[in-house]
Amino acid sequence: MTQDPLNVLIVEDEVLLAAELGYLVEEVGYRDVGHAMTSGEAAELARAFQPDLALVDVHLSDGPTGIDVARLIAEDCGGVALFMTANVKRLPEDFAGACGVIGKPYSEYAVKTALTYLGHCLREGRAPGLPPPSLHLAPAWADRWGLADIKKAS
Amino acid sequence: MRSQAEVRALLHEVDHRVKNNLQLISSLILLQARRAQDPSARDALRSVLERVNAISVVHRRLFQAEDMERFDLAQFVRDLVADVTATGPDTIDLRLDVRRIDIQAAQAAPVALVVNELLSNALRHAYPDRRGVVEIVVRRIEGAPVIIVCDRGVGLPDPTSPPRGFGLTLADLLCRQLNAECSFTDLEPGVRATVRLPVEPQMAA
Numbered sequence: 001m002t003q004d005p006l007n008v009l010i011v012e013d014e015v016l017l018a019a020e021l022g023y024l025v026e027e028v029g030y031r032d033v034g035h036a037m038t039s040g041e042a043a044e045l046a047r048a049f050q051p052d053l054a055l056v057d058v059h060l061s062d063g064p065t066g067i068d069v070a071r072l073i074a075e076d077c078g079g080v081a082l083f084m085t086a087n088v089k090r091l092p093e094d095f096a097g098a099c100g101v102i103g104k105p106y107s108e109y110a111v112k113t114a115l116t117y118l119g120h121c122l123r124e125g126r127a128p129g130l131p132p133p134s135l136h137l138a139p140a141w142a143d144r145w146g147l148a149d150i151k152k153a154s
Numbered sequence: 155m156r157s158q159a160e161v162r163a164l165l166h167e168v169d170h171r172v173k174n175n176l177q178l179i180s181s182l183i184l185l186q187a188r189r190a191q192d193p194s195a196r197d198a199l200r201s202v203l204e205r206v207n208a209i210s211v212v213h214r215r216l217f218q219a220e221d222m223e224r225f226d227l228a229q230f231v232r233d234l235v236a237d238v239t240a241t242g243p244d245t246i247d248l249r250l251d252v253r254r255i256d257i258q259a260a261q262a263a264p265v266a267l268v269v270n271e272l273l274s275n276a277l278r279h280a281y282p283d284r285r286g287v288v289e290i291v292v293r294r295i296e297g298a299p300v301i302i303v304c305d306r307g308v309g310l311p312d313p314t315s316p317p318r319g320f321g322l323t324l325a326d327l328l329c330r331q332l333n334a335e336c337s338f339t340d341l342e343p344g345v346r347a348t349v350r351l352p353v354e355p356q357m358a359a
Contacts, residue, residue, distance in 0.1 A: 019185060
């Protein structure tokens with residue numbers, strides 16, 4: 001592959017989950033740029049590394065601050081967040097700028113297929129097809145990636 | 155007395171913790187599987203992971219439904235298949251013929267484990283050349299919820315008699331717990347595994 005690998009930041013306060021996610025990120029060919037456990041660390045790492053994608057748990061060591069992290073990444077860092085949470089229903093309607101959510105508990109396969117799919121979307125600006133069942137896209141990003149046309153065609 | 159809102163908030167909290175703990179368990183197993191040098195140790199950890207995943211699929215659905223006491227078996231099978239269709243660049247074609255059947259939420263985890271064992275048994279052993287069809291059927295027959303997993307592969311040496319692998323022993327034990335009948339039919343070629351859950355009087359519609 002001649003393309004640069006996607007840079008991925010992991011924002012998760014359970015270190016074992018973060019460690020495992022790090023492996024999965026690398027197994028699909030992306031770069032794991034760092035792990036944050038609090039919103040403060042996440043902000044610091046996001047500003048330093050300008051990740052393309054951040055995997056963000058809603059509940060971090062300093063509270064339900066993952067929402068703010070997602071917004072910051074979308075507005076100030078030129079990247080986009082993907083939520084990974086057990087509380088899919090409690091996300092704000094606009095997804096705080098994040099591109100979607102994977103519900104916990106997720107499987108290894110669910111994460112890998114979602115990462116691969118999102119990598120394609122982010123590079124091409126267009127979805128390669130319907131998202132994998134584990135991945136729920138934010139409405140704004142589904143629009144941007146042309147999901148309406150894809151649904152019509154399928 | 156707690157208000158309904160408080161009860162709901164507590165339930166959400168418990169749900170959240172169960173899901174996070176399941177995630178923690180599967181991450182632990184995966185991390186250890188990565189470290190394991192011995193292939194048979196790695197395989198054993200992978201099978202445990204699969205079983206934990208089946209329970210995770212149950213919990214992901216359980217609190218999403220409007221009615222938390224019922225569990226839609228058909229949706230579970232779709233979710234499970236979406237997760238396993240997975241494991242590697244597989245050429246086995248999985249076909250679903252599933253209709254909505256609600257079972258009691260309390261039965262969801264053991265039923266999920268049984269389905270997982272039958273499916274992974276077929277995927278693992280039916281087609282040594284990794285080519286073929288595995289069909290899963292979920293429907294009511296004479297009021298009873300029935301799950302069928304069917305392949306056209308090499309078949310079991312003698313599917314009706316022991317000794318069996320751990321997976322099928324597990325399925326047997328769980329069927330006993332569920333008061334379900336589990337039978338294997340030789341299709342020559344292939345195997346049809348049928349699990350028939352007991353009829354619930356109020357759900358037999």
